[in-house]
Amino acid sequence: MSKVTIDPGLYDRAKKAAETAGYSSVDEFIAHCIENEMKRLKVESAESQVADQLRGLGYLK
């Protein structure tokens, strides 16, 4: 397992959020957040590439 360092204040907030949301651990919660963010970035990048292509073809301003 790799370790990541985060600000203690952020860790405390993440711990509270994980408990409220019903995660079994703060690790699980943080891993889930990272997965979600990576997915969002992937979608954002794909949509941006599609928009560029459509602009090049004259279908978007």
Next chain:
Amino acid sequence: MTLNQEIVVVSGLPRSGTSLMMQMLKNGGVEVVTDHLRAADQDNPKGYFEFEAVKEIQEDASWLPETRGKALKMISMLLYQLPPTEKYRVLFMERDLEEVLRSQETMLRRLNRNPAPHEQMLEAYKIHLEQLENWLKGRPDITILKVGYKALIEQSQQQAQRIGEFLGRKLDVDEMTKAVDPVLYRNRGQTGQ
């Protein structure tokens, strides 16, 4: 709301058969919304059936109520901009992504533009379509019928009937099928047009 108040939107990726669908609807008796600004060319010998205002729908959608009961063409990316103030019947064209991309690459080269890396674009389009599908689930104002490009070419009569049923209109199916030129589209599939 009656069907005549719904807006018919022909959508999909560019080069997936949206212009063909517009031509079919026109032949079938549906009034199409087009400004004829983009003239027919080698990539679309029968015309593009475009309406420039759709490209700026996010900034100005004031013209939209005027299109009730009519059909307009809008690429998939612009569907996100449709305001929920209207009801839409979307005919969404589906075509093999490899064919779509090859055709787009040919078109880009004709426009003297460099196509993006093929595999990268293919992946981007897959994600885009998946994202759009999920997004559409949250839009009850949009009813969608997916139409396969290949089926449209090979079984145009059946597909024309299916489209008429979806739109709830009596369309001239025989005239609609006349818009399909199997030889032209077979050649396009082979050459990536």
